[in-house]
Amino acid sequence: MSIEKLKVTQYIPPKGDYEIFQDENHFKEKLKEWGLPVAKKEFWYKDRNFQCHVTIKGYETYGNNNNTLIIEFPNGEISCIHPAYLKEMQQASFGKESMILAEDKPKIMDESEVKITKSSAKVQKERRAETSQTEKTSYSKEKEQSQKIDLPSEKVHFTATIKQFALTYNPFSEENDEVVVLKNVQIEQENPLELGLAWCSHSKTLKKFELAKGDQLEFDGKVVAKKLAKGKDVPDEYIVEAPVLYKINNPSKIVKK
Structure with a gap:
């Protein structure tokens, strides 16, 4: 797998500190919770142009105890990914046609991929909403202060x-x-x-x-x-x-x- 291909991969870095696993048992418990094979330590990451193994470094928690995984690529870059999306990537059929025909036509996602992609987009939307809410709270305090004068x-x-x-x-x-x-x-x-x-x-x-x-x-x-x-x-x-x-x-x- 070419390092050049990794350079064009779109990484989504964590927004701050993320949670790491307490020990091996904790790691396996979380894998089971996410529906990932507990016997593995490396997992397939598949893009339209290539595939490689990644490791799970930790996770973020948002909303009602939902998680976003933090994965590490062979070049040391880290990125966020929805656990269900990574689970889909472990299937042999995931993206197979797209990778074969990547030079000839754009990838057409099946229904399950569309759902997972929307789920990942929802995570990013929630993050932006959290940032926006922080800014609104800050402005509300300033506005409240101005109204007191x-x-x-x-x-x-x-x-x-x-x-x-x-x-x-x-x-x-x-x-x-x-x-x-x-x-x-x-x-x-x-x-x-x-x-x-x-x-x-x-x-x-x-x-x-x-x-x-x-x-x-x-x-x-x-x-x-x-x-x-x-x-x-x-x-x-x-x-x-x-x-x-x-x-x-x-x-x-x-x-x-």
Whole structure:
């Protein structure tokens, strides 16, 4: 089996640490649970162009105690695979026609392969959902925090520092607009109110000050809870890593220190 063929194999690495077997008995118990031969330590992996032996290094657990296997290829690469899919690969008839005719026509999966492929796709979808849920939870906490701040409705005095410039998508012009992202934003009043990050349009008024990263400002303005939307096809220098949840409207009486 050619190493070159292994290079074109699509590996699906585990998303983090995975569980390993406690001992030989634990390994055999899990093989039995997955419907794999308990007497084997190496198993066939079959692709449309080749086949090789792989070993099972461990497994991931997701959902209602379901597992995804972590297999190791002869070149040392590891990848995730659904146990039922690996079980199907142990059959002599699995992919036989596809491997013989790989140069002439694409592989046509039978019903059982389609079901297993869909099952593997479901695993990947669940992983993406977990990641998405983590991001949503993080944003929900930030949103909840912003809602706890009682923003003033009238015009107030601010101090802030220029963090960077960014781009936000304008659905009306269907183009990106340049904005100014501020950090250490604080409303100066009897009890100063810290907002953290905020943004405002890079208006003609602001452009007159030839602002640069690190500039410290004082100004008057109104603040509203409005998250900075991402731009489209934004260069790296205009990407804002952290969510910006507040917008400052109509800054005036600007003083650059």
